Amino acid sequence: MGEGRMLKRIKNPVSRRRIQNFIGNRRAYISLYVFLTLFIIGLLAELVANDKPILVSFQGKLHFPVFKAYLETDFGGDFEIETEYHDPYIRGLIEENGWMLWPVIRFRYDTIDYELDVPAPAPPSRTHLLGTDDGGHDVAALILYGFRVSVLFGIVLTIFSTIIGVTAGAVQGYFGGLLDLIFQRFIEMWSSLPALYLIIIITSIIQPTFGLLLVVLLLFRWLSLVGVVRAEFLRVRNFEFVKAARALGVSNRTIIFRHILPNAMVSTFTFLPFILNGSIIALTSLDFLGLGLPPGSPSLGRLLAQGKANLQAPWLGITSFVVISVMLSLLVFIGEGIRDAFDPRRQLG
Amino acid sequence: MNLLRVRGLEVSFRMGEGEVPAVRGISFDIEKGEAFALVGESGAGKSVTALSVMSLLPPKKAIGPSGSILFRGKELVGAPEEEIRKIRGEGIGMIFQEPMTSLNPLHTVEKQISESLLLYAEHSRDEARAQTIELLKIVRLPDAEQRLSSYPHQLSGGQRQRVMIAMALANEPELLIADEPTTALDVTIQAEILELLKDLQQRFDMSLFLITHDLNIVRRMADRVGVMRNGEIVETGDVERIFSDPGHEYTRYLLESEPKGTPGFETGERNIVVRSENLKVYFPVYRGILRRVKGYVKAVDGITVEVKEGRTVGLVGESGSGKTTFGLALLRLVSSSGSILYEGRELQGLKSRRVRPLRREMQVVFQDPYESLNPRLTVGQIVDEGLRAHRIGRTSDERLRLIEEVLDEVGLKPSYIHRYPHEFSGGERQRISIARALVLRPRFLVLDEPTSALDRSIQTQIIDLLLQLQKRHNLAYLFISHDLRVVRALSHEIVVIREGVVVEQGETREIFKNPKHSYTKTLIKAAFELESGEKKSDYY
Numbered sequence: 001m002g003e004g005r006m007l008k009r010i011k012n013p014v015s016r017r018r019i020q021n022f023i024g025n026r027r028a029y030i031s032l033y034v035f036l037t038l039f040i041i042g043l044l045a046e047l048v049a050n051d052k053p054i055l056v057s058f059q060g061k062l063h064f065p066v067f068k069a070y071l072e073t074d075f076g077g078d079f080e081i082e083t084e085y086h087d088p089y090i091r092g093l094i095e096e097n098g099w100m101l102w103p104v105i106r107f108r109y110d111t112i113d114y115e116l117d118v119p120a121p122a123p124p125s126r127t128h129l130l131g132t133d134d135g136g137h138d139v140a141a142l143i144l145y146g147f148r149v150s151v152l153f154g155i156v157l158t159i160f161s162t163i164i165g166v167t168a169g170a171v172q173g174y175f176g177g178l179l180d181l182i183f184q185r186f187i188e189m190w191s192s193l194p195a196l197y198l199i200i201i202i203t204s205i206i207q208p209t210f211g212l213l214l215v216v217l218l219l220f221r222w223l224s225l226v227g228v229v230r231a232e233f234l235r236v237r238n239f240e241f242v243k244a245a246r247a248l249g250v251s252n253r254t255i256i257f258r259h260i261l262p263n264a265m266v267s268t269f270t271f272l273p274f275i276l277n278g279s280i281i282a283l284t285s286l287d288f289l290g291l292g293l294p295p296g297s298p299s300l301g302r303l304l305a306q307g308k309a310n311l312q313a314p315w316l317g318i319t320s321f322v323v324i325s326v327m328l329s330l331l332v333f334i335g336e337g338i339r340d341a342f343d344p345r346r347q348l349g
Numbered sequence: 350m351n352l353l354r355v356r357g358l359e360v361s362f363r364m365g366e367g368e369v370p371a372v373r374g375i376s377f378d379i380e381k382g383e384a385f386a387l388v389g390e391s392g393a394g395k396s397v398t399a400l401s402v403m404s405l406l407p408p409k410k411a412i413g414p415s416g417s418i419l420f421r422g423k424e425l426v427g428a429p430e431e432e433i434r435k436i437r438g439e440g441i442g443m444i445f446q447e448p449m450t451s452l453n454p455l456h457t458v459e460k461q462i463s464e465s466l467l468l469y470a471e472h473s474r475d476e477a478r479a480q481t482i483e484l485l486k487i488v489r490l491p492d493a494e495q496r497l498s499s500y501p502h503q504l505s506g507g508q509r510q511r512v513m514i515a516m517a518l519a520n521e522p523e524l525l526i527a528d529e530p531t532t533a534l535d536v537t538i539q540a541e542i543l544e545l546l547k548d549l550q551q552r553f554d555m556s557l558f559l560i561t562h563d564l565n566i567v568r569r570m571a572d573r574v575g576v577m578r579n580g581e582i583v584e585t586g587d588v589e590r591i592f593s594d595p596g597h598e599y600t601r602y603l604l605e606s607e608p609k610g611t612p613g614f615e616t617g618e619r620n621i622v623v624r625s626e627n628l629k630v631y632f633p634v635y636r637g638i639l640r641r642v643k644g645y646v647k648a649v650d651g652i653t654v655e656v657k658e659g660r661t662v663g664l665v666g667e668s669g670s671g672k673t674t675f676g677l678a679l680l681r682l683v684s685s686s687g688s689i690l691y692e693g694r695e696l697q698g699l700k701s702r703r704v705r706p707l708r709r710e711m712q713v714v715f716q717d718p719y720e721s722l723n724p725r726l727t728v729g730q731i732v733d734e735g736l737r738a739h740r741i742g743r744t745s746d747e748r749l750r751l752i753e754e755v756l757d758e759v760g761l762k763p764s765y766i767h768r769y770p771h772e773f774s775g776g777e778r779q780r781i782s783i784a785r786a787l788v789l790r791p792r793f794l795v796l797d798e799p800t801s802a803l804d805r806s807i808q809t810q811i812i813d814l815l816l817q818l819q820k821r822h823n824l825a826y827l828f829i830s831h832d833l834r835v836v837r838a839l840s841h842e843i844v845v846i847r848e849g850v851v852v853e854q855g856e857t858r859e860i861f862k863n864p865k866h867s868y869t870k871t872l873i874k875a876a877f878e879l880e881s882g883e884k885k886s887d888y889y
Contacts, residue, residue, distance in 0.1 A: 240717060240721035246682055249707075249708030258734075262725050
């Protein structure tokens with residue numbers, strides 16, 4: 001599997017032991033593989049679930065509808081509009097003069113299937129493996145795109161809140177004293193603000209978008225890491241090698257980035273998967289309450305809400321429940337693996 | 350019949366995929382009423398042996414013990430847990446090295462001791478209490494009755510060790526195992542605890558199984574000794590015979606590695622490199638709701654010291670005496686009041702930006718070679734750090750050359766540059782620390798107990814290295830230590846401090862020959878009394 005070769009390239013003994021420990025933890029390692037696979041599929045969602053074919057051969061020429069918009073006239077149609085490949089007339093035209101390669105799922109998250117034989121939400125069938133929601137959208141496509149949005153949102157939110165949280169914690173922990181005191185009081189006040197109400201108020205004034213939600217959630221989520229990083233800095237700054245560095249005349253910046261931060265990042269890393277989890281849950285719950293992403297965007301929370309509104313269509317609720325819980329469980333397993341791998345007391349085997 | 354009879358004892362530890370042998374088939378006997386010592390350097394397998402006798406090896410990591418351990422003729426290896434527990438409670442008592450961690454911090458002294466009384470001897474509560482007081486009196490803990498309700502953190506290190514001993518004695522064991530019982534204690538307290546152990550052993554006709562790295566303790570305490578190296582006993586015999594006529598070369602090597610000699614004596618004018626005048630470090634104590642300063646802990650209370658070129662000042666004191674704080678204050682790593690003159694230049698009040706260039710010339714080597722090197726950096730990066738901070742060496746090739754040069758100078762191979770600290774032994778790590786300081790070509794070095802975490806034989810090597818470097822570079826040393834024997838080997842002058850105040854100060858020879866203050870006398874007595882071979886006049 002090349003694990004051995006990869007390990008040999010990492011010279012730092014601490015990192016090497018951690019990676020060994022992580023790989024030794026089968027559940028976490030497999031979870032990471034599964035999660036990465038799902039995530040990559042999610043990133044390529046346009047190729048997996050789309051209402052346009054990936055490849056069209058028309059009169060001997062290749063077309064790539066996923067990447068480029070073609071007019072119906074290009075395929076011998078009558079209107080100068082973007083081609084509607086589900087239209088039986090167009091389909092007929094193309095298949096007469098060539099062929100089409102469709103994605104696995106022939107619908108996007110916002111494609112409305114007008115050819116349903118039953119009123120939406122339609123139960124699982126040959127065309128819609130997981131059924132449709134009450135707007136006639138394919139559930140499988142919704143899940144795929146929703147998963148991507150959730151994870152991306154979670155990752156971006158995690159990255160930003162980590163950067164802010166680590167910086168704030170580092171400054172407090174390293175310099176200590178009055179600065180620390182004032183900062184701590186500010187954080188106490190800030191964290192006692194009722195976050196949910198603020199979000200409700202803000203989203204009722206401005207139409208929420210991906211970016212706005214990110215900023216609003218970031219306002220509160222950066223707090224989670226400050227305490228940990230601050231405590232780590234307070235601890236590590238008393239280590240003798242830090243004293244030695246100060247005695248060498250090394251600047252504060254270098255000490256922070258070279259000596260303390262890498263040691264403090266240990267606990268930060270163990271928190272990351274859980275923060276990611278929390279971020280995903282935050283978005284999902286806002287969507288579920290209808291305060292999240294604008295209508296029409298793919299969202300697991302919105303699907304969950306639909307499941308609740310359409311109890312007669314259990315496939316909605318069940319699918320979204322399974323997807324959300326599998327996703328969160330995978331992240332928790334990965335998180336546990338990382339936490340254990342970073343635990344200095346745990347040896348291999 | 351022997352009280353304890355060990356035959357072919359073997360223990361290994363699981364490490365990753367492989368096994369590392371810790372004890373490789375050792376055999377020894379302990380007679381009734383006898384004091385037997387196992388002596389050896391760290392990693393020799395002494396403690397593992399003691400733990401095997403108590404069946405206290407970590408079950409998941411340890412393989413074994415195999416072989417035979419007979420106590421009162423009963424086999425302990427493979428005996429059922431129930432039986433071993435009974436022997437642990439009644440037959441064998443054990444004292445551990447670290448009195449800080451071997452007592453439960455949440456239990457009172459009474460609870461710690463009476464626990465085993467109530468468990469094994471089926472005493473009533475009142476009886477147990479009376480006996481606990483009795484035990485505390487036996488171990489000479491002052492105010493035994495009042496101490497019953499004390500918690501471990503309210504006791505000093507020596508007192509804790511006494512409580513530990515009382516616990517071990519509670520059920521009148523026939524065999525007392527003492528695993529480095531005094532290593533974590535100050536010299537004066539060490540002497541008291543050893544005396545107590547010796548007394549108790551004779552009074553109760555116990556056998557004593559002593560584990561130590563210190564040959565002087567062996568000489569003072571034991572009847573017979575086994576010398577251990579790499580999991581094997583290389584030599585066993587009567588203490589007197591071993592010391593006067595060691596049979597094995599390793600025993601001779603151990604005996605020879607006691608720090609000896611002195612740095613020589615010379616007069617003649619030398620430049621003063623660093624001078625502190627009435628240096629004080631006070632830590633404020635905050636009290637009350639408003640956290641107002643209600644007093645100060647006077648860590649360093651007015652110390653005046655001069656360190657000259659090419660000379661060493663030994664700063665001696667017991668733990669908590671403020672010696673490390675003083676060293677850090679001299680380097681302005683701790684804020685202080687009073688005056689610090691470096692080459693006649695006042696350092697107090699200088700902006701830290703202005704101090705930074707001076708850091709190049711004033712360096713420090715810390716005590717713990719495991720904590721003072723960042724585990725994530727290679728040796729090269731560690732030594733390079735100071736060069737970068739002071740922009741020495743314009744190109745990386747030039748810096749590389751400087752690093753290789755300094756590694757060679759401290760006795761390390763230049764090829765070690767890409768290795769990480771964990772690949773080195775304690776002594777080698779300490780050499781890396783010295784290289785880190787030395788690469789800047791300082792003029793003044795604070796050596797904060799650089800040898801106390803090391804084995805005796807390694808200590809001697811490091812001392813030799815320090816002496817060599819001093820001569821070659823005309824370095825001024827401030828050598829901080831609690832170990833008078835090491836101080837004597839290195840220092841031209843000695844400053845004895847207690848509770849932040851100088852007790853006595855002067856030429857090393859003068860102080861050892863003719864100590865004036867009673868505290869100095871106690872220190873010297875405690876440190877050298879153990880060396881029964883030396884007479885008082887031979888201290889220097």
